[in-house]
Amino acid sequence: xxxxGDVFHAIAEPNRRKLLDMxxxxxxxxxxxxxxxxxxxxxxxxxxxxxxxxxxVKRRAEGRQRIxxxxxxxxxxxxxxTARYRRFWQDRLKRLRSYLDxxx
Amino acid sequence: xxxxVLLIEDFPHPVEKVWRALTDRDALRVWLMENDFxxxxxxxxxxxxxxxxxxWRGWIECEVLELETPxxxxxxxxxxxxxxxxxxxFRLDPIPEGTRLTLSHTGEIDPLIGSRLREGxxxxxxxxxxxxxxxxxxHAGAAKI
Numbered sequence: 001x002x003x004x005g006d007v008f009h010a011i012a013e014p015n016r017r018k019l020l021d022m023x024x025x026x027x028x029x030x031x032x033x034x035x036x037x038x039x040x041x042x043x044x045x046x047x048x049x050x051x052x053x054x055x056x057v058k059r060r061a062e063g064r065q066r067i068x069x070x071x072x073x074x075x076x077x078x079x080x081x082t083a084r085y086r087r088f089w090q091d092r093l094k095r096l097r098s099y100l101d102x103x104x
Numbered sequence: 105x106x107x108x109v110l111l112i113e114d115f116p117h118p119v120e121k122v123w124r125a126l127t128d129r130d131a132l133r134v135w136l137m138e139n140d141f142x143x144x145x146x147x148x149x150x151x152x153x154x155x156x157x158x159x160w161r162g163w164i165e166c167e168v169l170e171l172e173t174p175x176x177x178x179x180x181x182x183x184x185x186x187x188x189x190x191x192x193x194f195r196l197d198p199i200p201e202g203t204r205l206t207l208s209h210t211g212e213i214d215p216l217i218g219s220r221l222r223e224g225x226x227x228x229x230x231x232x233x234x235x236x237x238x239x240x241x242x243h244a245g246a247a248k249i
Binding site for chain 2: 089
């Protein structure tokens with residue numbers, strides 16, 4: 001399976017997007033993340049696992065706690081989607097400009 | 105994931121002239137893609153790429169959703185089979201120097217097709233660059249990258 005596919009699957013789920021939003025503010029231990037959701041600890045843990053496998057979050061151990069943090073490089077790849085279409089249209093509008101300038 | 109592109113460009117030409125370039129099949133062929141466009145609401149048309157890339161079928165399915173001559177036009181835009189349609193809007197406003205074009209391309213990208221598109225577009229852009237640098241490209245004049 002392509003890592004890229006994992007990323008898009010990972011961010012498709014609203015709770016996982018919410019987790020990413022929380023981690024965007026700062027690193028958090030899993031307990032604290034779970035405490036902010038109505039869903040079960042196990043479910044939050046499962047979502048974190050998916051995010052981790054997609055390379056979107058990193059985790060480290062501090063004492064008995066597992067701390068999660070954002071891995072921004074992967075998120076930047078997703079951003080490329082909009083960036084590619086932006087470049088596409090920018091190029092096309094340059095051609096439009098040339099076309100108009102050449103028209104009588 | 106949201107697709108959200110917004111571009112604003114000013115052209116030193118009257119609105120009617122820019123509108124013609126957006127809604128004339130031959131003009132679209134020069135600056136956008138090979139097509140069978142017609143300027144009427146409900147018209148389904150195809151934008152065709154120069155070649156089919158491994159990850160892309162080679163054409164985009166569009167439909168004219170709204171048309172308000174000569175100010176506003178909205179297309180639906182389906183890049184690959186099974187994609188949810190995205191939306192392309194062209195808006196023209198008269199300004200003292202000529203015409204302001206506001207182009208937006210928005211939509212929800214289906215996460216499952218995301219990776220396919222990510223593979224397909226680099227090839228498409230390479231093709232685009234090759235075309236732009238080809239001097240024989242008719243009408244495109246001084247188009248640069």
